[in-house]
Amino acid sequence: MQKSIYRVFIICFSLLSTISYAQVTAIQNIQSRKILSLNGKWNYIIDPYENGYYDYRHEPFDQSKTGTGGFFDDRVQKDKTELIEYDFDHSSLMNVPGDWNSQLEKLELYEGSVWLRRKFDAKPEKGKKYYIYFAAVNYEAHVYLNGKKLGVHKGGFTPFQFDATNKLKAGENSIILKVDNTRKQDEIPTVNTDWWNYGGITRDVYLAEFPDHFIADYKLQLVKGNNNLVSFSVKLADATANQEVTLSIPELKLEKKYKTDGEGKIADEFIWNNLSLWSPENPKLYGVNIKTDKEDINDKIGFRNIEVRGDSIYLNGKSIFLRGISVHDENPLLAGRLRSEGDMRMMLQWSKDMNCNYVRLAHYPHNEEMIRLADEMGLLVWAEVPVYWTISWTNPATYANAKQQLTDLIVRDKNRASVIVWSVGNETPLSDARLSFMSNLVETARTLDDTRLVAAALEVHREGNTMVLNDPLGEKIDLVSFNEYAGWYWGGTPAEITKYDFNIKYNKPVVVTEFGGDALGGFHADENTRWSEEYQEALYKNQITLLSKIGALRGMTPWILTDFRSPRRQHPIYQNFWNRKGLISETGKKKKAFYVLKDYYNQMQAKYK
Known part of the structure; x- marks a missing residue:
């Protein structure tokens, strides 16, 4: 031995x-x-x-x-x-x-x-x-x-x-x-x-x-719950003391000088009144400069606050409904990952065309340029790591990998005003090992950044005609966020799904992270014919009726903006290695359900003015 x-x-x-x-x-x-x-x-x-x-x-x-x-x-x-x-x-x-x-x-x-x-x-x-x-x-x-x-x-x-x-x-x-x-x-x-x-x-x-003693990391954002208290921190690549660092925001006529401590760090909080706060309606970004005698770093940073109170979400102190859509890092028109700013801007603009103020960037960290464009274009972001479906919950190396990916995501994007949710996973099955794994990721996210919401896309289970959400992870996260596919994978035809109700254990804002069904763009039939645009259209209409039963409903990101490629989807006529749940086809054509969701979001925008 x-x-x-x-x-x-x-x-x-x-x-x-x-x-x-x-x-x-x-x-x-x-x-x-x-x-x-x-x-x-x-x-x-x-x-x-x-x-x-x-x-x-x-x-x-x-x-x-x-x-x-x-x-x-x-x-x-x-x-x-x-x-x-x-x-x-x-x-x-x-x-x-x-x-x-x-x-x-x-x-x-x-x-x-x-x-x-x-x-x-x-x-x-x-x-x-x-x-x-x-x-x-x-x-x-x-x-x-x-x-x-x-x-x-x-x-x-x-x-x-x-x-x-x-x-x-x-x-x-x-x-x-x-x-x-x-x-x-x-x-x-x-x-x-x-x-x-x-x-x-x-x-x-x-x-x-x-140069030697360079700035490896910095953070500039509002302290949670305070619209004029700014937090600023810097970390050098090594533990060099007395390195002078200057923070300036020319538009605000702000300039502050610091010296690093014995660990090569700076940490400060200061009041600054009359900030123009970032929001989808006002995506204000300030030019920021961080300078030493050897470095000159420029960034564009917005200031905003996001928090949960009871069953509502507040952006800069105002109750908000998240009018969202899920998005993959893939161009439906040209095979492969999004290659350029033009590709990314196209996807985000399609979301805005639907009157979205929010996107779920699933199921993994998207390109940093995508997040910066969301900052510029005024779209709130749910950012996620690929802890997806059935992970090796008891393997320490697997957890270390997941924790590192979450850490890298947060470090990269923590200065982006658009990011309001860190998601630690999607559709993970219940078990004690999984709860420990996911709970530790939640704690990691909160330790690294206490200014944003932490969530995960959970699952519901059915008891008769009731969809039940009692996942114990719900106690640890900020949103009741879950996926459900009534009318597609279960629940009968679209017209039959409104018979369902919800039993949600937690008194928190509900954000439905996925629902939907497949439609082959250009295939038309009656609303009970699978794969037709009419079936998807009817499904969205009845899903909206179904979800409106939830009093704490504060947002949704249906699955998904565009059709995307997947080896799992093999039907030779309707799929052919494509997941067809997109509201936009692989040719860029908007399906009928696109307009159903857009009409609903127009109503919700008017309600939450």
């Missing part, structure tokens, strides 16, 4: 000593730093057997005695006798950012490893620090610079960076990634999802240059 424990210890120690995992949290506001974009055309090698990572005994090359032998060496033949079984220079090219599934027909359903390489020139300066920053890579990324491993990151939707200072060369450099999007039971998300598993470097890549 002792020998077995010792052997496990040696194996674990060996792995820890050879693998560098990504940072605790990503650097705030990378776009405002000195950056070199590494976007563009990258060479790629498809490696389903992972020949470039493991030797024939299935031992990782980068953990061998020499630390060489894998594709990350980026070798070229020196003479005609040398055996090399790969060649990046003559490999095909792929767009980065971009997923491989939508760029290459033969990789449409591929899940596995792909190597990607980019060469770039650099001029590193003494006394400066250099990081390779990735806005997102799905899912597991092994990162190498000039043949040396920078580290490993897991998680497909959150940013990460590695310190490249000691491995960056003057002149030409080679960065190589092994990216693996294989679904696994113990990961976040797990093996079973209802969206396309797009693999690759799906968001921006930068080489970022920093």
Whole structure:
């Protein structure tokens, strides 16, 4: 027994000593730093057997005695006798950012490893620090610079960076990634999802240059419950004392000077009257500057307050109804993740066309640019991590992964006024282990940011004609937020669902996070014919009647804005690998139910003026 424990210890120690995992949290506001974009055309090698990572005994090359032998060496033949079984220079090219599934027909359903390489020139300066920053890579990324491993990151939707200072060369450099999007039971998300598993470097890549003692993180927002008390904090990348930091907001003629404490931190609260508060009707953003003798960081920040009182939600002290819609990070018109500001603006504008003031960005962190656009366009945001369906609730590594993804989401977006809800998961089944897992995530969210609401998309169960919500997680979160699919997965035809009632245990605002049904755009029939626009239209009309029975109803995000791709949806006529619950088709045409929801939101806007 002792020998077995010792052997496990040696194996674990060996792995820890050879693998560098990504940072605790990503650097705030990378776009405002000195950056070199590494976007563009990258060479790629498809490696389903992972020949470039493991030797024939299935031992990782980068953990061998020499630390060489894998594709990350980026070798070229020196003479005609040398055996090399790969060649990046003559490999095909792929767009980065971009997923491989939508760029290459033969990789449409591929899940596995792909190597990607980019060469770039650099001029590193003494006394400066250099990081390779990735806005997102799905899912597991092994990162190498000039043949040396920078580290490993897991998680497909959150940013990460590695310190490249000691491995960056003057002149030409080679960065190589092994990216693996294989679904696994113990990961976040797990093996079973209802969206396309797009693999690759799906968001921006930068080489970022920093001075010593740089600002790694900052926060500027109102203290919860107070519309003129501002909280400001800064954290340097190291524990440097007496670093002078200046905060200024020119439009307000505000300028405050600070010096960091012994931990390299600043924390302050101050009164500032006459702030123009951010709201969907007034998406006011102030230009903010945070400056040291070596850095000059600019941001656009709005100030607002969100809170729950009893069964109502208050934005800046005014009761509000969340007129929302759920959204995936996918362009229905062009396969793949949303690629550009234009793609993202299109999705948010479609939401506003429906008279939404709110979007649920499901089921994972969306692009940071999406959140900044929501700030600009005046849309409140529910932001979520992919703790989805059935997770490995008792695996400590799975929980650590989920906690890290939630932390990275909150750190990245905590200065965005649009974000009002941190969601810790979606449709997770009841159990003691799950309650502990989810409760700990709720506590993590509150510890990291006490100014926003914390929620999760729960499930209801049926007792006769009553939908019951008594999930014990409801005691710990701020909203009674749940999904229900009466009229589609159960409950009969659309006309029959109004017979149901609700039994909700908690006296909190109710925000229905999902309901809906599929409709093939352009297919018309009577309202009892599945897959027709008329069926979906009738379903929405009767859902609105059904949900209006809930006295504490304070918002909804029906499923979903647009049709989206999913390997789970296989009917050859009506689905063909598409989830058709969108209110807008894959051609961009608004279905009949779109106008039902828009009419309802017009009514709710008038009611909550």
